[in-house]
Amino acid sequence: MKLLSPEISPRLFVIHRNRWHKAAENIAGIGFFVFFPGFLMYHLATATTSFPPFLGGLFGHSAILLAVILPVISFPFFKNYISASPFYIELFFIFIIYVLLWTAAHWFLTGSDEIASASIQSVKTIVIWVAMFYVGMLLPRISIYSNVLYSFLFFFMLISLILYVALTGQGMFYAKRIFSGEEVASYQVFARSALVVIVFTLVSKRTLAMRSVIIFGGLFVLFVLGARSEFAGFLLLSLVLLALFTLRTPRFFFYFLIGMLGIVLSLLFWEGGIQTRQTELMDIASSSSWQARMYLQDIATTQIYRSPVFGVFGGHVLEGGSTSAYSHNVLSAWVSYGAFGFLVYVLLTSIPAVVSFYYVITRIYNDDWLLCFCINCISLVSIIAVKSVFWPLPALGWGLYVRACLQTKSPHRIRRERRNCESGDIWLNT
Numbered sequence: 001m002k003l004l005s006p007e008i009s010p011r012l013f014v015i016h017r018n019r020w021h022k023a024a025e026n027i028a029g030i031g032f033f034v035f036f037p038g039f040l041m042y043h044l045a046t047a048t049t050s051f052p053p054f055l056g057g058l059f060g061h062s063a064i065l066l067a068v069i070l071p072v073i074s075f076p077f078f079k080n081y082i083s084a085s086p087f088y089i090e091l092f093f094i095f096i097i098y099v100l101l102w103t104a105a106h107w108f109l110t111g112s113d114e115i116a117s118a119s120i121q122s123v124k125t126i127v128i129w130v131a132m133f134y135v136g137m138l139l140p141r142i143s144i145y146s147n148v149l150y151s152f153l154f155f156f157m158l159i160s161l162i163l164y165v166a167l168t169g170q171g172m173f174y175a176k177r178i179f180s181g182e183e184v185a186s187y188q189v190f191a192r193s194a195l196v197v198i199v200f201t202l203v204s205k206r207t208l209a210m211r212s213v214i215i216f217g218g219l220f221v222l223f224v225l226g227a228r229s230e231f232a233g234f235l236l237l238s239l240v241l242l243a244l245f246t247l248r249t250p251r252f253f254f255y256f257l258i259g260m261l262g263i264v265l266s267l268l269f270w271e272g273g274i275q276t277r278q279t280e281l282m283d284i285a286s287s288s289s290w291q292a293r294m295y296l297q298d299i300a301t302t303q304i305y306r307s308p309v310f311g312v313f314g315g316h317v318l319e320g321g322s323t324s325a326y327s328h329n330v331l332s333a334w335v336s337y338g339a340f341g342f343l344v345y346v347l348l349t350s351i352p353a354v355v356s357f358y359y360v361i362t363r364i365y366n367d368d369w370l371l372c373f374c375i376n377c378i379s380l381v382s383i384i385a386v387k388s389v390f391w392p393l394p395a396l397g398w399g400l401y402v403r404a405c406l407q408t409k410s411p412h413r414i415r416r417e418r419r420n421c422e423s424g425d426i427w428l429n430t
Helices: 019-035 037-048 059-084 086-110 113-138 144-168 175-179 187-204 208-225 228-248 252-270 277-286 288-306 315-320 331-361 367-385 393-407 411-420
Strands: 012-015 426-429
Touching (some): 019 059, 037 144, 086 393, 113 393, 144 187, 187 367, 208 228, 228 367, 288 331, 331 367
16 A cells, blocks of 8 residues: 555544643644744844743743653653654664763763853753654644644744835844844844744645745745854755755746746845845855854864764863854764764754655655655754754754654554554544
């Protein structure tokens, strides 16, 4: 029996959807909203009104709460997810336990202030990984309501930024600088949240015209937000999706040409005097930010050369003097967690990207695999080139991979679980 596209034939699969499963999905959906669009609204509210930042930066507090609640509430039915992808889930927990023990060993055995700072950073990262993984794994399937909600948020964001550029003549929206708020998030974090909203909205659309609007509108949003890493990652994803959509439906190329014309006209407009950080991509070698990153990468390379097996835990703090002085690529995983941690981290991110690409390119996919591919494609490219091991987005992709695997369970397993399901089980038609 072949796994067919939803447009051709629906597939049946079983999930033990008792009240715990429904509650877990609802909490994961709320967590996804809080992490991304909710994060944007919270920081804009604290920046533009008298709304107090009573939750700090919001992201950390939410991660702690979700990292505790979701594993507990999903425990009764977690075996369903294990059966969907046993090797991958084992790999995830091996990685989490290894990093936790690795961090604890250095923290308690070394005791220096620099290692303590690196250990606290590592523990915070573990909490965010767990929260993101469970949110991605338990995220409800895209519904009409979530489609409408995220579409509204996307177009509100797009129109607001268009008006901002038109009225101010500024090519970059940087809330922290505009509103001078200490608690306001940086432009990179704004762009990270916007990126996920854009991807989610794109996946929820069915028509070629709407997908084109989301792609080119998303490029504009990320362009104005000024985070080059997120912009470049989404640009690469957009090129891949444009190629895939064109292969599947040739007339999609028409929308591609219209979009390219719009980009060319926009570039001419930018050259008319509006300045933005994205223009540095045209001459990245002379960028001061890029040169600083190359300096930090050289430090990481030297540390790995000196200790290729164990790395240098906290090396970015010891030599860079700050928890943010890490190499902005996957080498930071090797420095912090040694060769084994580096290998597992790369596997966790590359497996979902490769498998989801297979499902998308062979047209044996649904929204779950397309969302999994988009997030993991961006994550894989980003950690190779510009993002450190402390970037939280890959962990969301890990969870989305397990979620997608659950939707493509083999027919014999479906039949076996149908026989074993309890009276409270609900069969879903996908």
